Amino acid sequence: MLSKDLLYALQTRSKRLIRELESFTTNIKSVSAQDGWALVIETMTLVRELTPTHEKYSHVLKAVNRTWMAFAEQSDTAADQLYLYVTDWLVQTDWRHEGEAQAAYQLLYAFHANHLRCPGTNAHLLHGLRQQSPRLLSLIRNLVPYATQTLFKVPVQDHTGVGGDAIGMLLDMYFYHAGLVEGDDLRADAGHMLPLLVRANPQIGNNLTLCLLSGHPQRANLICELIELYFDLSVEERMSGMFHSTMWELLDNDGASFVYEELDKITARLAVSCARWTSEQLDTFTRDAFFFRLSNDEDRHLLLEKSAKVRRLACMIIDSGHSGTHIDALRTLYNALGDARPVAPQLAAAPQFEDLNFKLLVIQKLMYDQETLLPRFDVEEFVRKYTVREIMIKEEGYDVIPEVQQYFEALVIPPHLLAQVEELSFDASDEIYSQVFPYWDGEGDTFDVASVRDIGLLPNLKRMSYMPDGFVERHATTLGQRGIDVD
Known part of the structure; x- marks a missing residue:
């Protein structure tokens, strides 16, 4: 009761x-x-x-x-x-x-x-x-x-x-x-x-409503149908609802957008339907796709360079025969790409450190704690500028991102900075790990240090703290003989 x-x-x-x-x-x-x-x-x-x-x-x-x-x-x-x-x-x-x-x-x-x-x-x-x-x-x-x-x-x-x-x-x-x-x-x-x-x-819906389409087998057609409906409306009629969310997601290649996943199918259908659009309508579409979400020409150029799907959408617009402020600007950006394609950087033959996980401890100390090893690495900025392939953080971030790992492997730390390191410590929440493995949960041995052979690179190291139990058991004696305390 x-x-x-x-x-x-x-x-x-x-x-x-x-x-x-x-x-x-x-x-x-x-x-x-x-x-x-x-x-x-x-x-x-x-x-x-x-x-x-x-x-x-x-x-x-x-x-x-x-x-x-x-x-x-x-x-x-x-x-x-x-x-x-x-x-x-x-x-x-x-x-x-x-x-x-x-x-x-x-x-x-x-x-x-x-x-x-x-x-x-x-x-x-x-x-x-x-x-x-x-x-x-x-x-x-x-x-x-x-x-x-x-x-x-x-x-x-x-x-x-x-x-x-x-x-x-x-x-x-x-x-x-x-x-x-x-x-x-x-x-x-x-x-x-x-x-x-x-x-x-047209005012019905928002970004959450658009998510209802994520598991639909015909989601590409439905997205196109929505786009076609919105571009038959006046500017005032499409000011709210799902319009801006749809256009925002169109070129969102971070790995979480089902709209971007369907971009090739969307491009193919819009190539047919936009034939009845006026130059003004297509120019507005170009603005909302390429100039609304992407804030500057550098971002637009980088995305065109790395994404074949985005280039195909750009070609569809450029080849439409229409002209307009944004269509012409996109044409200029596309033509500036040329035929050259980026080549993946090669790693040095002899890495500075034998154990990358040990090196990551050093980088955490110098780059993120002391802020003496610069520039400070930011994975999102790295991905934005990386054009060899599309790296989609929200899709790939549940594991080590190979290109980020390669970046840190190739990074050379000046000897005078290495000489400044007196203490190293392990913390699963350290920023360095969220750069290499964005969604790491702190569990497992992904970043366990296996070797202490790189100790010689740190002439003034005196202490290693909060190290995993296995590391302490294996290496405490060897490090103690070098005058380095371990706990």
């Missing part, structure tokens, strides 16, 4: 409400399913009645949402029960009735974002979404006629009060409540509707 204090706080909207909800959520495992559901029903009523102008509105909603998530985490049955209730209420709403629409809008706003959690943390929510997805997708279609019609008298935050607000929140549920990978099919089902929704209201 719910406590009297909690019931009183719910019924009176007292100042203790948030505290009582948080206490209930903290102790959810000791609460019966019956009492948990009783609280869900009470809080569902609360969010439908609590006006968005209430001074503690956002705080109350977060506390309520955490309670719902805690309840749903208990089992698939609990999550299904929660999703069924919300879906039933939304489906049965008469969206033309001002009072009903406002109440349903407030319920949806409270439920749509899985507050303070990463997507995929609640497997039971995914189950609940999967059970109700057909009805939710049908609801989205039924809301399309109201996409630009004002339905909600008191909208929240940046919402405008039109039906598109509700559609956007329903789409958000497919991002927040689906798993990181497991819900790809559900996201694809929702993502398939994006062209239909953009036709109804």
Whole structure:
């Protein structure tokens, strides 16, 4: 049975409400399913009645949402029960009735974002979404006629009060409540509707909405369809929604953009569809693709040099027969590439250090701690300027990046700097390791020092601290004989 204090706080909207909800959520495992559901029903009523102008509105909603998530985490049955209730209420709403629409809008706003959690943390929510997805997708279609019609008298935050607000929140549920990978099919089902929704209201969607397409088998065609739709609109109509996110992702080659992965297919389709574009439309596309995200000609030149896919897109634009400020500027940049292609640098025949991991300890000390070995290496800047191939940090950073490793192998440290090293220490969080292996978790022996033969390069080394136990066991005696303390 719910406590009297909690019931009183719910019924009176007292100042203790948030505290009582948080206490209930903290102790959810000791609460019966019956009492948990009783609280869900009470809080569902609360969010439908609590006006968005209430001074503690956002705080109350977060506390309520955490309670719902805690309840749903208990089992698939609990999550299904929660999703069924919300879906039933939304489906049965008469969206033309001002009072009903406002109440349903407030319920949806409270439920749509899985507050303070990463997507995929609640497997039971995914189950609940999967059970109700057909009805939710049908609801989205039924809301399309109201996409630009004002339905909600008191909208929240940046919402405008039109039906598109509700559609956007329903789409958000497919991002927040689906798993990181497991819900790809559900996201694809929702993502398939994006062209239909953009036709109804170009303001629908954001960068998270665009992610719904990531697992869709026809994602390249859908992205092209969106681009084609946006470029048939006025500048004002495409000021928000997914337009800028789509164009931003088009040339984002850091390894995390599914849009960039599909660039060749997108280029092939746009080569056909842009034949009906005016010079102004293609020039605007060129601006948004090459001159919006990339801030200067150096960045544009480097990307053209390293990426065959980007060069093919540039050729499509240049060969279109159109002319314009940005098309002509791109043509100049492309022609400046010439025929020469970069050659990978060769490593010196005899590296300065035998053990790279020992050398990395030295580089950490001189480059990042003492800042005497310059220039300071930054992996993102290195990747930006490296043109032999595309290095995609967000894709390749879960292992040692070979070219970065080669850079440090070839780096020559002047003897006068080596003479300044009196102490070396190992810390898995040191910056040098995030340069070589950007997403290293600090576990494993990837950077363990195997040899101490390079000690002779450091004439004034007196101490090696915080070294792994295996290193201490193997080398403490040898180093001790050289007057070097090890721990």
